[in-house]
Amino acid sequence: MLIKDLPALRNWLVTTLEPLCGAEPIGLANNILRLFTRGGSFKILRRSCIRRLKNILNESTVNFVDQLFDNIENGQYISEKEKENIPPKPIKNTTKIFEQQENNREIQSISKSTTSPFTPINRSIKRTYSSMSENSSSTKRIQYSYSHLSTDPVSLSNTHIISKIEILRVYDIKSIYIKNILDFLMDLPELYSLTINVIDNIDDVNIFYIKIFGLSKLTFCQVEYKSIPNKTNTNYLVIDATIFSPLQQLIINADFPTNSLDILFSYLPQIRRLSIDRLTPSTTKEVKPIIMPHLKHVTLKLNNIKFNEFEQIMKNFFENIQILSINTNNDQDYIQATKWEQLIINHIPDLSIFSLYYDGIDNTTSIHNHFQLNELIENFNSSFWIERKWFFNYQYVDEESSDGGIVYTIDSYR
Incomplete structure (x- = not known):
């Protein structure tokens, strides 16, 4: 289909x-x-x-x-x-904005130019800027988006207006324009919320993050890009002891290697919420534990990470968290109740909300009968789990094309 x-x-x-x-x-x-x-x-x-x-x-x-x-x-x-309640879909030809500007030689270097690299905007945004220029002192929030761009370009050459941008969302950008965008961000001293969606591979992820972490008022950031970390690549992130980001919430919708977590956290002393869509296993580097006193909410989708490696990650960085959401499809140890009990009691004592989704269908470690899965789930019915109101359910699948089970927590916090 x-x-x-x-x-x-x-x-x-x-x-x-x-x-x-x-x-x-x-x-x-x-x-x-x-x-x-x-x-x-x-x-x-x-x-x-x-x-x-x-x-x-x-x-x-x-x-x-x-x-x-x-x-x-x-x-x-x-x-x-539903479309009315979600951000409008980005246009497909976003990168033509930069191509047109380069062809017209409107900008030589975005960081030095008085013309925004995001010149074409829709009429509603144009009205927002017009009204703001008349009463800028009462304006608290300015949003920039590529969504539903008009074919009628509007030049934002007023650097006073551009410098006051606080929220910026950039969608469907080709990686060849990332350098220009990152340079442009340096001219936004009031920026506190940033969303960047790159549609292809970023060659130098380290520079990408360092530029973002260098923004002095940024407290929220969501990034999406394509870059598959190599297990032997110890330079995915490189530490810079002079940069400390004020970020409080970071969402990474991309592959991110476990051996760069310590460097990531070295930039984020104020981080409170972290979400990584594809945390990947890695080797060749000893990861240094870092105490993250403010980090309370963690969401991780694990990509072929064994439970013992995950357990070490929790010990290294996440001992102060209160909310944990895990999505994994590998290693039956993730549905061993006693392993979770020992980890939580000894290393995550403040955990109050716990969500687990384990997909054991079609894995090499698939559970091959309904009774085996049921026995594993019964271990989650002890007083430890009941007292915390963490309840589990499962579904066993036995088909010609697949077998195994799905184990998931039942949300008791609704």
């Missing part, structure tokens, strides 16, 4: 699943997407989807699956009503 826009479908799945079940919606959405990537007829995929979800969504299963397949067939992954 052809999926025209996989990220859009994933967003729709997370949004739709969240109110329907107690399972962690991101992990469940990823599991559904993986089913579609295997291929197969419409009928087989639909039957497999119902079978996997029936113990999670219960009576909502059939209606959800019908809606899912209708949306896939029609290419309508998000309803019009």
